[in-house]
Each structure stands twice: as C-alpha cells, then as structure tokens.
Amino acid sequence: MTTLIYAFDASETPTLSDVGGKALSLISTTAAGLPVPAGFALSVAFFGPWTKAVKQTPQWSALLKAPTKKNCDLVKGLASKMVLTDDQRAALETHLDQIDGTGPFAVRSSSPEEDLSGTSFAGMYETFLGTTRAMLEGAIANAFSSMFDTRVMEYKAQHRLALEGANISIIVQRQIASDVSGVAFSLNPMNNCFDEAVIDASFGLGEAIVSGIVTPDNYIVEKVTMEVLEKRVSEKSLALQLNPDGGISQTVPLQPKAQALTETQILELTELIKATEDHYGFPVDIEWAYESGTLYLLQARPITTFFPLFPELITAPDERKKLYMDIMPLSQGFSDNLSILGGEVWDIVLDKLKMGAVPLGEDGYIVGLHGRQYFQLNNVFKGLGKRGMQMASSLDNAFEGREDEIFKEYISAEMTPLMKKGRRAQIAMLLTLGPGMVGSFFNPEKAAKTVETAVDNLLTFFKGMKNDRPFDEVVESAFVAFDENFKGMVGFIAGVLAEGGLKKILKGTEAEALTQAIMMDVPSNPSSAMGHEMLALASAREIRKTEDAAIFEDRITNRTYSPEFMAAFDDYLYKFGDRGFKEIDVASPRVSERLGEFFVQLKAFNLDDNQMMKVAARKHEAIEKMRVVARERGKLKKFDKSLRTIELLFGHRETPKYMVVVMNGCLHRLALEIADGFVAQGRLENRNQIFDLTIEQVSQAQKNAGLDLLPLVAANTEPQKLYEGVKDFPVFIDSRGKIFRKQLVAGDGDLAGMAVSNGTYTGRARVLLSPYEKPLLPGEILVTVATEPSWTPIFVNASAVVLEVGGGLQHGAIIAREYGLPCVSGLPGVTKIIKDGDLLEVDGTNGIVKFLEKAV
Template sequence: MNKVYNFGSKTIPLLSEAGGKAKALIETTKAGFPVPDGLVLTVDFFTAWTDKIKETKQWKSLILEVTKDRCDDLKALAESLTFDEEQRKLISDEIKNINSNFYAVRSSSPEEDLEGTSFAGMYETFLGVTPDMLEKFIARAFASMLDYRVMEYKAQHNLCIENTKIAVIIQKQLYSAISGIGFSVNPQNNSYDQVMINASFGLGEYIVGGKVSSDSYIVNTAQNKITSKKIKNKKVALHIHNDGGTTESICDHPHKQALTDEQIFELADLIKKCEFYYGKPVDTEWAYENDRLYLLQSRPITTCFPVYKELLSKPYERKELYLDIVKTSQGFQWSMSELGCDLFCELISKAKQGLFPIGRDGAVYGCHGRVYILLGNLGRIAGESNVKKIISSVDPSFTKVFSSLAFKNYFPKHRPEKMKGIVGKSFKLAVKISPSMIMAAIDFDKTIKDYYKSTDYCLKKLESLRNSKENFTSQINAAFEVFNILVSKMMPILLAVNATSSLMKMFNDKSLEDDILSLNMDLKGNPTSDMGYKQVKLASFPEFIAINSFEEFSRRLKDRGFSAEFTGVYNEYMRLYGCRGIGEIDIARERTHENLERFYTILKQINISDNALIKVQERKKAAYHRLLNQAKKIGKEKKFIKLAKQLQWMGLREHPKYMFVYAVDILRHNALKIAEEFVSDGRLNRVEDIFFLTREQIEKGQNNKNINIGLFVNEEKKIRKLTENVKNWPAIFDSRGEIFTVRREAKEGELLGEPVSPGVVRGRAKVLREPFEKRLEKGEILVTMATEPSWTPIFINACAVVMEIGGALQHGAIIAREYGLPCVTGIENATETINDGDLLEVDGTNGFVKIIK
C-alpha cells in the first residue's frame, strides 16, 4: 500500500487506506472536477504512531470503557508525536507539487462520510497552516481520531473502537472570497429536483460551524430556475491571515447577496454533476477564489430519504404522487416482506373488485415491502375531489397536503392502460351488490345472517387449502376467491359505516356528537374487539392468575392440566385468533400460535380488575337513552332505532381484514413447507428466506429446479440495504423524492390533531414504538405512531390514545372508540415530542393534546 497519494494520482486508493474524504477528492480530481491541489497521508503513513498509541495502558482502558479523561490523555500523547526520517522524506517529496504558501490540513477517517455514519464536524480541520507548522498540525489532525466525541459516536453506532485509524489531507489553501455548502437534494423536503445552496463571505468554516447566518438559495434544476432566495445578515467573515492562521473581519455589506445568480447556476450545475458522478445524492463544500469555483468536498448525504429506482421518474417526466398505505393504515413502520407485499396488493385489488388494479400503470403498486396508492393515476380517472375523499378516509389531515400542491400536474395525459375500463367495472360492481343493497333495506337482520353464512363457507374453503399440494400461485388464487364471495354480501357493513353520519345529520346538534360517537363502543361483529374480550376472559381465570411462569403455563397446556372451561376458551381463541400477531398482514411475521410465550406475557399484562372494557357498556347504554329521548322529541324515534341498530354492526368493517389474515396464516404454513423443499435442494439458505421472494419467483422455483432462487433473495436483500437506515417513512411523496407533510399551528403547550374518539382525560404518557416493548400500566396514555390488531391488549389498560397518523377508520381509532378511550390522531412527531411520564390532557372531542408537565 502507498503511504502517500497525490490528488493527481492515477490510482484511486481504497477507502481503508485514505478515508472517505480523501478518496472522494482523488476521485473527483481524476474526473476533472475543479479540486485544489493536495495529497493524503494514508493510514499506513501513521502506522508507527498508531502502534505507539495502542501499546499504552490508557488505550487498553479506553477499549473497556470510553471516558473523556482517557480520550484527553491519549489525544495529548498523539499531539506530541513527531515524524521519523521516512515520514519526513515522504512529505518533503510530495509537498513540492502543491504550489501554495499556506495549507489546509484535514482528517480523513475510513469511517467518516459514509452512508449512515457521517461523523459530521467531529474531526479537526486546520486552515492557513504555514510550512514550518505543518508537522504540528498534522499531529493534531491525527489526534482528533481520539476525541471523546468521536469515540462516543462510535460506541453509539456499534463501530469497532479497536479498529480506530485515520488518514490526513494536506491541501492548497484557498483565499476564499465566498464559500459554503450545497446539497444535490433539498434536505428540507427531499426533492431530487431542488439543489439547496448555503453561501457566505470568506471561508466556509463559519457556515459549517454555525457561527454565521448564510444566504440560502433553492434551484429547481429540472426547470433551470432559482425558486427561492433568503438573504441573511452576514455580519462577520473568516479569512486567511497574512502570517498564517485565520482572522475574523466585519463585513462591509452584510445584506448583499453573497453569490450572483450566474454563480448560483454555475454551482448548482457542479453539484448535480457530482451527484451524477457518484450516482447518489451528495453534500458538497465549495469556494470561490478570484471568481473561480472550486470543489472542496463531496460526500453522500446520510439523512435524505432514498427513493427506490422503480418509483423514480426522470427530471423532465410527469411525476407520480404516492400514498404509503403500509405506514398510514397498518400501524407499523417496518417494510413488509416481498411476498407479504404481493399479497397485500392482491387484497386491495380484490376488495376493490378491480377498481384498484395493481402495477405502475394501475392504482396500487408494491415495491420492496412498501405498498403505494398511485394518486396521480387514480386522480386521472376519479377526479381530484374523489381522491381527496379516499385519502381523507385514511387520515383527514392528508387533505391539507393538497392545498400546497397542484394535484392535477400529477395526472397522466392519457388513461393508464390498467386504469381503462374502470367506469364499466364500477357499474358491474354496483349491479353485483344491488341485491344485497335491496335486501339490507328490506331485512337488515337477514343480510347479517347471510354474511355470516358466507364467511363460514369461506373459512371452510380456506381450511381446505392447508397443506395443499397445488403450486403456490394456485393456492393464492384460490384463497382470494373468498373476497369475490364476500363483496356481494357486504352491504350491511356499508350501511353500518354510513349510520354514524346519518345520525349526525338527523340530530344536527354538536352537543350530541359525543353521544353519537359513544354508540360506536362495544360494537358487534368486530373480530379484533372480540379477541380483546376473550383475552380478558382467559386472563381472569383464577387458575391462570395462579401461574407464575411461562414454563408452568406451557407444561399445563401440554399435560392437559387446565380445567375443561379454560381449555375450551383457550382452544376457541386459538382456532379463531391464533392466526393473528404483530404485523399480521405480512406473511413473514410470526403468528400467535407459533409463539405461546409472547401470548402468555400479553395475558399477564392485562389489568383484569380495572380495564377499559368494564365501563364501556354502561357508557354506551346511557348515550343510547339520551339520544332516544331526543329522537322522540323531534319525531324521529323509529329512524333513530333503525340507524342505531345498523350502527351496531359497524364492527364488521374489520371482518374482511380478519379473513385476509386467516388466509395469510394458511398460506404462510404452506409457503414454509415449500421453503423446506428449496432448502433441501440447496436453493435457499433458510426457510424464512422464501418471504424475500415474489409469488412469481416462487412459482418459477417450483416449476424449474434448475433455477437458483437464492439469487433472487440476495438481490432483494441488497436492494433493501438502501433503506436500512430509514426510521420514518414518508406518508406522501412524489417520484422525484419530494415529501409532503401537514403543517399545523397550535397554542403554546398544545398539540393539534384529529379528534376520532370523544372524551377528555388526564394521565401520564407511555411512548411505545413497538407493542409490548414495555408495560403500559392502568391509567397511562398510549402514545405511538399507529397501531394494528396486535396492540389490542395494550388498549385494555390505557385511559387514552395519541397517534401520529391515521383517521377515524384506522385500527387504533376504531378500538379506542369501542373501548371508550379518548383518542387523537395526526399529531406529527408525537413519539419524539412526548416523553414517558409527561402529564398529558387528551381532548378526543376537539383533537387537542396538552402537555401539562
């Protein structure tokens, strides 16, 4: 390995030799970018110094525990190190190639400026270094690898401290008149078409260090237009002192625009060329000296949201607008498996009876574990107002997004191929459900019985698929046939869903809204609610209460040591709900019947003496009688009774999803059997890897034993590495990466959201990002991003619910209403703003959450 590389070197060093910063400067120099002359002293150059540091007792102690005192002692030792003859000769030979009176000395760590680990601002940079002080400042740059901030950052990111090493850059010092930073993607909204530039007078260290306000410019590179300028008061500037080092000066014209428009465009072009060269968004540092532009640094942006290539459009093409329904409707942040994504798309398509076709030219599209509604394609057919209604049913706050964008610009000029014929399909669907509609109007009770008769038939049909020997695609098609059967029987569900709004219109009295919403408690036909009741029942058995460990519970189940009554309830629960679990819509996720220890823990966490289910019926009954008396006064008693009866069956709205989960459990069982064959053939490493495959890939593997399906798995895992650091997936964004969020205003101490379950409650917050990550005690307020059915036992202990996303029909909102819990959704970053133990007041009637203490 070379110990020194000149920036003009024909050989590009390894990352492990030169570090990310130096490697990028050599790469961009070789590519023809205007990089000031320089060289890098590689990791190997400092071997003797590094060995000396790592032989000390302080270093051995630091490995065991990172403390500031140990880091400071080692830094002092490193700064006192001097060159040996070989080091001094190497620098002397190479420094001649840099024509400069002063130098900039910068660290370049192999771990710095990587995707996911930026170490931003932690390593040292020294400007205006004179030749006689070069050795001293190189030692100080080297020593910065031992800084406490660096070591603590490594510990937090699980990086190996023992592998600590560094390279050092020596570069020609520019006398920058203007300098700054530039992002090839706008970090404020993630738009790939917008370059953001920050600029100020003098050297750029004051901008990077936050010591001066800088101008901010936004350039839309697709339109070649400066779309925003914010000129700041640039009071001071940093310059190179005549004798070396730096000096601060007062700006003569602090309000003057730092860059001319011509320079802004020139710089935006350079930044985009860097992005094109690296094939990914970049963060750059730049400077102008004597009106000439220089590139000082280029590194990957570690914080932007990376859009999968399948979702991207080219800069000048029509953009698509995506609504992520994994995030907005399912209550978890993680991406589904590929197979789970396939099945969920199929569910949406079947449930909508072809009105939401699958594909990039359809209305729903699955991509590497995310499922998107293509709002532009949908809008071209349904129109803007109808699309707003659709997304409002997901989360009412999303409709506010449309006020900030020209939605029609996302419409394709012509109907997408798969969206053709939608009007005809809508007519056929209306004809299909019309018999059920007429019957429901005539005899509501009979349509309920017909629905349950159909579901019993469908469950038997699904059970017949268990251990099927058919190819997997045929199994999926057979499983989803049940939704064609159910759609024609779903009119009672539609009537029940509409009953609430009909009651609101009938009374037209805001003072009665809480009572109307209280009728949504303890609804009939909701399998998720019934699951909760059965969990409470199991947890309440004295013989279960007496058990103190899962081992005892498991042993008594195996030995049939429970009473016949408990065993009957338990077996019924597992028959109906053993198919459910955390992230249950995803076929890759574990089921309750597969993890009895978790189920045991859930039951033990339920407060059986005082929980949300106990007083719900009384509250609902009181609300019903108040409304009935009011209906009598206005002469609408019969209408009220009819609507209230219909409303009682709104819980059935959850039933089709339950049927889907039941089907997924059976398909999961069969898929794992197929995976065992693939593993036996040597084509899969693990049976769980089958969930990284699409159903088409599984079918190919079944039909042709010569196909190495493991390659499909490896490719999918590689693609998903792109987003492995994404913690907060955007709900709405477009195909050029721009993320759209809802901006709300609230009074001091108040968080404004959407009211979905009435009532006002005070309590202490418990913030959960995953179900059961910690115990939620009786009377605490659940604060989370969103929920799914696996969260139901947690609601039993809660006194109120606060969620970041979801509307009135999101699972969490439905269960909160059924259990009589005040609930507010749509509070952006609630899980970051609110901390465990905060005293909150949740106003589920008006949609406010107040942090009291």
C-alpha cells in the same frame, strides 16, 4: 513500490485504505475536472514509521488496556512530537513545490477507519487552517496525533472497533482565502426533494458555518428550472479570515446584512452542485468557496440521511412527476416491508376486495413493489377527480390548505386503459353488490345471518386447506372461496348508511354529538369480539394464578389446564388465532407460534378498571338521551330501526379483512410445511426463507427438484435492503423524493390533527413505540405512531389516544371509537414531541391536543 504521497491530479489512483474517503473524494473530483484547489494526501504508508514508533511505546500498551483520558493524552502527546524522517521530508518538499506551495495550507485528516467501518468520526480529528510552510510540519504532527484523542478512542470502543487498528492519512491543500464560502446539499434535507439544492453561505471562511458561530444565508434552488425558490438573508455579524502570518481570526464584515452571494453566483454554484452529484451518481453535500470571484470545490461527501425511493418509482428530473401514498403506515398500523410472498398475496387481496375498481399496476391506482404498496395519487386524481383528493385527505392531513395546488401539480395528463377498466369495474361492482346492499337495509337480521354464514363457510374452508396440490393452486382456491362468499359480507353497507340516518334524525340537537357512542363496542365487529374473548381468557382464575409465560406455554402445549379453559382457548384460536402483529403478511407468526407473547397480552389487561367495563354503561346512557330526542321529533321507530341495523351490521365492515387474515394464517401454515421439505432437501437454509419467494417460484420448486432456490431468495430480497434500518416511512412522497408532512410545533400551544374519535379527556401521557415496552397505567393517554390488532389490550387500558399516522380508517382510530376513547391522529413526529408524564387534554371532537403541563 509503496507510494507515500498521492497528488490530487496524479494518474495513480489510491485505494480507500491508502488515503481514506476525504482524500479519495478530492482525487476523484479533480480527475473529473471539477474546480478543486491543488493539494495532495499523505498516505497511511507515509505515517508508517510514526505509527510503528508510537505503537512500540509502553504508553500505547497502557492505552490498549485502559483507554482512559489520561492514557490517551499521554499517547497523543508523544505523537504530536513526532518529527519527519529524511524520506518523509524530501517527499513532502517535492510535492509542495509541484503545487507552488508557498502557503497557506489547509491540513485535515482523512481517516480510512471511518470510511471502512461505516461510522462517522465527524469533528473528532483536528483540522488546521491558514498553515504556513514553516508551520506545516507541526500541523501535520498534531493532525496525526488526533487519531489518539480520547473522543476517537471512546467512539471506537463504543462501536466495537479495534483500537489497535489506528491509522490515518493527512490532506495538505492550498488554502482558499475565501470571500464567501459555505456548504450545500444536492437535495433538500428538509423535504427530501431530489430536485432542490440547498445552499448555506456566509462571508469569509466556511469554518464559521461549520462551527456554528454565524447564521448563514440560505438559498433553495430548483435544479431543473434553475429558479431560486426561497431566499433567507441573515445578519452575518462575524467572519473568519486568514492571518498574514498564519492561522485565522474573527473579523466583522463590512455589510453584515448584505446577501452573501449574487444571483449569478447562486446559479453558478448550483451548476457545480449538479456536476458533483452527476459525478458521484448519488446525493452529496459539498463545501465550497469563492476567492476573488472564482468558485472552488473544497470537499464532497455522500448524503446518507435522505429517504431513498425504489428505482421503479423515480421519474427523470424533466418528466411529469407522480405522487405516491404509502398504504402500509396509513391503513395497517406498521411501516415495515411485507415479505415477498406476503406482498404478492396482499396485492391480490387489494384487487379482490375492490373487485377491480382500484386497478393494480404501473398505469393503475395501486402499485406493489418489493413488499410495499402505494396509491398512485396522480392516477387516482385523474380517474376519480376531486374525490381522489378527498380520499387522500381523509386518510392524512399533510395537504391541508393546499389541496388544490397539489391536485393541479400532480394529476396525470391522460387516462390509461387500466384506469378506464377500473371505472367500468366500479359500475360492475355496484351492479353485483347493489341488490345485497339494498336487501340488507330492509332486512338487517337476514343480512347479518348471511354474513355469519359466509364467515362460517370461509373458516371451515380455510382451516381445512391442505398441501394436496401445487402452492399456486392452493392460493387460487383460497381466493375462489373468498370470491364466492364475498357478496355475503357486504351487508355492512346498511350499517354505514344507518349511521348517516341517525345523524340526520338528530341533526341540529345536542344529541347529534352522541351518535358516535352507538359505534362503541359493536357486537358485529371482529376486533371488538376478539377483545371480549381475550378479556374473558385473561379473567379466568387459572390465568390469574399462572406466574409466567413459560408455565403458560407448557400447560397449553400439554393441555393441563381445565377442560373448560382449554375449550375456551381452542375456540379463541379457531376464530382469532390467525391474528397478530403484521397480520396481513403471510410471513407473520401467529398466536399458536407465540404463546408466550399471547400470555403477556392477556396479563396486560387491567381486570379491575378497563374500557370494556365502562363502555356498555356509557353507550346505554347515550342511547337513552338520543331516544328522547328522536321521540320528541316523532322519529323513534326510525331511530330504533337504525340502531338495530348498526348493532347487527356496522361492525361487519371489518369482516372481509378479518377473513383475509384467517386465510393468510392458513397459507402461512401451509407455506411452512412446504419450507420444511425444502430445508430437509438442503434447498433452503431455514424455513422462513419460503416467504422470500413468489407464489410461482414456490410452485415451480415443488414441481422441479433441481430449481436452485437460494439465488432466487437473494435476488428477491436485494431491493428491500434499500430500506434496511428505515423506521420513519413517509405517507406521501413524489417521484422526485419530495416528502409531504404536516409540520407540528412543540411548545405551550396546541397541536392540531385529525378528529377521529369524539370526546375530551385530560390525563398524563404514556409514549409507546411497541405494545408492551412498558405498562400503560389506568387513566393514562396512549401516544404512539400507529397500531394494529396486537395492541388491543393496550386500548382496553387507555383513556384517550394520540396517533402520528392520520386517518379514520386505520386500526387505532377504529378501536378508539369502539371503546369510546377520544382520539386525535395525523400528528407526525408527535411521539418525539410528547414525553411520558406530560399532562394533556385530548379533544377528539375537534382534533386538538393541548399541553397543560410538561413533565418534570
């Protein structure tokens, strides 16, 4: 039997398609014992006769062909004149009597379409407040007709939803004559904290807040301790009240500046917020009201805009909190998850590069989960003390001015065995690498040759790897080779120390500010060397004459370019062909797989005016000025030695990671070879699914032809769905969801960030969210979130750089220094604040970005 009306307290539970999400929520919360005003839902089936009648009209046929405002208004007009059938009226009267239905009532839609489609029709359907029993039938007809409103139809067309599927359910609920009402969130939408409830409150009906005609009071409550953290009381000069004869009207509160809720009511409401969240099991926002001192829950909805955490990172509300720093956006220039295989390999890399001194694991300093890596700063603080906070602050300035407070709040209570092991590893690392570091300082030429030998050894080994054993053994052999050569790459420490020596020589003079010029375009830096070789390829006459990417790809594939160019291209591929976007991920395609994109990168170089052409002259000029000061101080010989050491070794601080990238590129090739075999056997649907498996699973699959791989792929990738569609990953977040960001204020004033590359430049801004979405013209300032090596040609064209993600060790900051570009970072949200064409002054020495003129 078809149910026409569902009472909120009925034993029969409807489906989402019967009554829509709003009504289903009220039925659910009523059953949970929450204080929901009595009411019922007129189901989709209740409106079956009306819907059928409307859809049989020529006006409806015309609307389907052309959903114009005129056609929508015609159908809406027909629908608003619908009259209840005898069966409908009888069912309605019966349910009104059961809730003592003398009125007034609130009449609102509960559309199944918005809930089933995952879209939001917020504000598009009509709501009628203060509806008397005599007015009820007309209000129901008008609410029903609103599903044919032009806004609804346009929205459905934009989201490719079938117009024919128009259906609606209507809620009829006892109207609360609220003295105070409002909305509340079970988490703080401003900082994402799961433990903070946020309440907006005003006098009268809550529609005043929803419609924006009043500025409400705002209260923030810590849900665990039940402490009111913040309170902002506003002047509430208007209120909405019920009229005795139906409808609502504006009034003036007797005490507009008075606090809307008492302290007791704030805490009582917080308990209701907690109970509603506990009922649903996820964050909610609610509408609530007080009538004659009694609190009511009017509506509850899931909050879908918060930033979630992997369950493994969450602590219970009453447990000691942890503090995480997301490694991906800070150090790698992108925020996306790594692949399952890529994340596992990168975990090993982090452990190897730090030689166990930065231990991985739940009780260590770094935790890797589902393709993401986080520093557990609470453990870092315990293990390294204030040096841990200094490390975090050097990468991002979100804690600026409250470092001590954060340190005290989050430092772990105890040292774990793994952290103690990390301390011992730090000492062992110094003992192992120390002799090579010291030797490189006394003999930088020998140290440079040692690094070059290590690079040649690893290039030869990685390029020669084959699938001649199980994949886990191939990976292990790669890391064994890396370990054997890593000690030969630590000479860069001498270059870093030499930089400090130079600053000491020039300290207190005007030349001290010029020391950064020495770090520009250092020959030993692999990224700088790659940029020069790309520029050489881009400058080749054959490339200048090539018209498009398809021609380039064809000529490279068929080797129809000159032998000289092909030799240069082959050499580039051998050394740098494994680099690219998300290069630390084994899953990421390499240059050889994206020849067309590489051609676009070559064409992006401005051959007539770029930083590589200018940097040598600027660097020479700066060095000569510094040499004059060094000579005057009697330290010219020491200056020249330091300069030579920097040129030979400073850039090699990038070499270990560069070799990891080469290793990843070769493992990428081998993994795809294995995948092709699995696809041919029908065990994978496509070759890229190999990267959704772990190293062990790949190896097991090689040994066991009966191992079913697709369920493993599904299980491994399921947790990553949590972040599908997420583009803005916070750098710092605690285990209760609280996000820490430095707040920026847009306007005529300055933006203060982190100074990561000296110099000052004035020019027009160009905001890029991807490297080649639009051209960066000579003289323009690059404004972006973060970068990695595929952005190199863009930097060659830039005159200054502004970055959202902070820190001087990320790719963008390093390359800015390489090319001598003023650079300010650590400005979250700046790509939304700065617009194309804004005239900016970028002061990379002091970390200031000034707005000189807004673009028209």
